[in-house]
Amino acid sequence: DAGITQSPRHKVTETGTPVTLRCHQTENHRYMYWYRQDPGHGLRLIHYSYGVKDTDKGEVSDGYSVSRSKTEDFLLTLESATSSQTSVYFCAISTHTSSYEQYFGPGTRLTVT
């Protein structure tokens, strides 16, 4: 998985609780992304980062926030988890913009009850 780890790999949480997912890379790539994958949908971009402290929204950013204080770590926070955020979350990295190759992490399966 190209030097990308995600933690936790599985999580079950209750509606209304905050949740933070972590993505860690050892490749020193500039760009990092958070996607969610749901049945019947292609992967959808939540947020991305183009450098330390530089982030921007994707197409499904409502209810999510991100932070990147170090090149190697990109955190995704669900401020108050809802059942609609039950999904598999993937982190990805790339050396340049998304026009370049993206490498994906192993995913985090999140269930909100």
Next chain:
Amino acid sequence: KNQVEQSPQSLIILEGKNCTLQCNYTVSPFSNLRWYKQDTGRGPVSLTIMTFSENTKSNGRYTATLDADTKQSSLHITASQLSDSASYICVVSAPGTASKLTFGTGTRLQVTL
């Protein structure tokens, strides 16, 4: 609206047989087209990436073709193996930032004995 449509949704073939997966897209402008393989419970892994000027690209038993005029791509798998059982995702990139990737929903391939 940019869209990527893949067909068939699912496919079952016998080991050793060939198969072809289809991808039609409406993304414009176009930067590149990628095919990913996603094993169950894992993140997507890149198979090929093609720019608009490339018609064919191979990666072992996988051969992708691209017709930028008709906005169609195909992924041909030769002499299938059980390990080819996976989802195959077509992704089209427009120039620019991370928000410019459009993912298909994938074709689920099962290779059986």
